[in-house]
Amino acid sequence: KQEVTQIPAALSVPEGENLVLNCSFTDSAIYNLQWFRQDPGKGLTSLLLIQSSQREQTSGRLNASLDKSSGRSTLYIAASQPGDSATYLCAVKPGNTPLVFGKGTRLSVIA
């Protein structure tokens, strides 16, 4: 059974810092991996989607990498801003089945 783990569970950084969020998964046979952002009490916003054949994806200040063989992904946020404060969720798609989510990393960027 696929399990997704995110470390750290919570992170607090001063504004302007670069930071890395980690995601690991137990079964490397995935179809793709997605990173989402969730604001308190809200739904999910898709940030980046990495197909299993890809190594990384970039969008603005965000960069996500994927090492499928080792079961790891990282989300890199450059020059963090207070508006980046949210919970970041990692999810993998184990083939033709719905996404499996990690518990998320709760990020606070302090002005």
Added chain:
Amino acid sequence: GAVVSQHPSRVICKSGTSVKIECRSLDFQATTMFWYRQFPKQSLMLMATSNEGSKATYEQGVEKDKFLINHASLTLSTLTVTSAHPEDSSFYICSKERTDTQYFGPGTRLTVL
């Protein structure tokens, strides 16, 4: 991105009542939708896959008679929590999929007193 709406966004009910949550695909027809549940500080857990015109597929441990799913049209799926109890209080989110990307609704916060 694709648009998914949910109604209501928040509901408070008494124990023993039933609550219906609607999930609508506003931009394209969705033959399949997914229902997730999220407890505080926990991951999203898949409850069931809703299939238009057929029975929903429930995940292990999810009571199908308690969480009734109806997907009567290509743009609407409903989740009814029957005889709700305080332990059913949670955040319920639906999603649909297009070209390998899942798009999520804004969620419904259910509080059962």
